[in-house]
Amino acid sequence: MYEPDTAAILPEDLLSTASTDDQPSNPAAHGQEEDRLPLDKVARPPVRSRLPVSVEPVLFLSTFALVLQAPLVTQYLWDRISDELGYNGSRRSECNSSEPADPLQKQVETLTAHWNLYINLGGFSVGLLVVPLLGSWSDLAGRRTVLILPNLGLALQAAVYLVVMYLKLPVAYFLVGRLLSGLSGDFNAILAGCFAYVADISDRKSRTFRVAVLEACLGLAGILASIIGGQWRRAQGYINPFWLVLATNLASALYASLVVRESVLPDPSAKLLTTRHHKAVWRLYSTGGSGIDGDRSFCRCKLWLYSLCFFVVVTVHSGSRELYVLYELSPPLCWGSALIGYGSAAQNLAYLTSLLGLRIMQLCLEDSWVALVSLASNIIGLLVFSVADSTQLMFTGYGLCFLFMAVTPVLRSKLSKLVDPSEQGSLFASVACVETLCYLVGSGIFNSLYPATLYFMRGFTFLFAAILLLIPAGIIGTLQCLDQRRELRDSPE
Template sequence: MDDSDTSAILPEEFTPYSADEIPDLGSVSADSETVDVQNKPTLRSGRPPFPCPLPVSVEPVLFLAMFSLALQMPLYTQYLWDRISADLGYNGTKSGGCGNSSGPPDELEKEVETLTAHWNLYINLGGFLMGLFVVTLLGSWSDRVGRRPVLVLACVGLALQAAVYLTVMYLRLPVAWFLLGRLLSGITGDFNAVLAACFAHAADTSNHRGRTFRVAMLEACLGVAGMLASIIGGKWRRAQGYINPFWLALACNLAAALYAYLFVPESVTPDTSARLFSREHHRAVLRLYGPQSRGGRGARLWLYALCFFLVVTVHFGSRDLYVLYELSAPLCWGPELVGYGSAAQHLSYLSSLLGLRVLQQCLDDSWVAILGLASNIAALLVISVASTTVLMFTGYGLNFLSMASTPVLRSKLSRLVDPSEQGALFASVACVEGMCSLVATGAFNSMYPATLPVMKGFPFLFGAILLLIPASIIGTMRCREVRAAPGTS
């Protein structure tokens, strides 16, 4: 079935469905990457009690969950620092920025830094390892029972995490109790389950042409939520301490769970006989990438997943270093300029969304992704040698299309699998994204101090070189597609 046939059945762009208009999706051809819709009974179960009157579906869920996560992450790290400092009797502040103190290093400060970093690693690693097992289970399960149950469950788990963090702060429990909160969130899928269910829902309710933009809209929600949380969290903590921001995080997660239950339309036909605890769910994920995958799609899935891994690793790794790079000489930025820099980073989500929309009118998605990677490479090259504020913001400006590549990669992965496998696919993509965070944190944060004597901006240069790999893979695969189908534009 070609795109013109598909668009006669599925909407060009996603619009929320009324209670009696839930779409029924069939299978996807792995070779043509187009949707083949089969006749199925109209879905009558799994409808939201109150269909949302606004032109959105899962966007508010992802926005609220991301806002809560972005609000908590820097605050709980700062709380760890303050609690460990108090426990060890350290009353100083972190040295850094452009300080040129010639005195000997404070051994107590180093111990506080080490313990904070270790506890941060233990807590995040515990949540990630638990979530890695559960999110693949929930993702495949959502292909059978629907996306809404997974969204509600994961948001409730995130709310439990915030509740545990509040309890630790109110009762001044040992910081090890933070691990309990992360494990409770991991048992319910963690934020990765929200990502998997939201992107799978977008794939369920969009056609071949509209899918990339739908995915880009969800990624824009991530960027805007992160920007608002980073602006609000720091100012609020300085004004009122840690407690109130975490109450807001708890409220956001509960609101996300309630919205998912009340307003999100179900996008798959629920199978009431499907069991949650079944080895078949993990097998479904493994089958996607196995050598016996249908139509030889396994190789393409691996290549696109590798591209996604490299791109997101560079995004996370460079983002971890921006503030440290800005605070130190020769830039020596203060809090105000750091805030402007953070806003400029997150604005790339919106500029990439607009650029993607415009470029899709004349270019194939693959070329749009390559242009996005070129934008990111140019930005990293400039930032790697930035010695003035003007040059640093020039780098941020060149980054305007950098977030266009990831929605294209998610969309291409989605088109290679059946509608009945979208949950399993995006669960595996969410796990890859979690691995990117761990790898980026370890690699880039280790590389930065090691290469300071040689070149301060070397990690950014390394990231730019690394992005040449996915650009080459995407370009090569697109050229092969054109040769295989000469009529393809």
């Protein structure tokens, strides 16, 4: 038979392209084929992987390396700056301490925070230009390159950090490594590529859960890296953990190169260095996505509103997360390192419980209602944190937040369904940039609000975060009601 021979010769991801090139001349048969297969799918055939995983190991390994590296960089900066200034004390947060603050320690803290800010802003400013470029380019050139290149850039960054540590170079060279990583897309390009890949290979029904699995990889990698990183640094210092960071990024790039199959049909003529890619991101939000209802204006409105919801949710998540340790160190809780570690583990465990909860709720609820349940879980937990004055109440708050991460995969999935298959890379590249902006905005707002409100309510910042989450809850609920009303109006009597 001819078809089995063709299947034996052609790669599976090119089969649909081969079949469209050899269409029968019968007009009726051609019309039936057009009815059966949408045009965008003919031009961009999706890959249905036979493996239970696709890009999940790429995201897991990259996240593991990032989470392992981040606190080590901060601690290394502290130690190097302390040596340069002649400070030989230790970082302490003693409850009810009456000792005056050491001015030299304050100087070390300030310089460490400043260098952290310079390094992060350097990577963010470069990535803000590069990530949309790579994301939109991947819609034409394929996803695998966008998964490989940033991992190589992160490996190069780790190599620069190792050189700095071996040769005791000035900490300013850390910024060089961060800029090199930013030029290759940094971790945000990996996020964009992985989520776009999952959007390529999944259908509308399964997309939310596949996105949630990717988000669970973030949490699982965070738990593992947090456990390994601190213990290893205390035992062997900084250099050996950074060799693992380098090896993990190279392993992620190797997996993407050898195992991950292309999910779009690459265009060899696609150019990377062109303004067309940034214009594609702008056009995405200015003209709106495709939409299944054909109303592009309503689709564009939903695109902006769901993006606003995503911005508020991630800003609250990132901003409040930075305050948990500070809140727990202060009186009346006065937690030690052990309890802080348990609290961090409970928080990261919510990635897995949110995945399980989302899967169960999808059996009886639509995605919008799942998102509202997740927001309710987060709001209730934050309200408990705002009044927590005991260890029991703090862990009760962590327990009530067990579904708080289910809302972000729903929002990513809803955004993905609003755009064409040829725009998934542009969409998730813009979402990745928004996510980075959320971390900066959340850090600035919440770290400024917390000390300003201590004199009248220690937990006011968590109360403020809970109030902010009412905004996306109202938007998601309203849009869901409007969609249901449109479906009832358009359905045949």
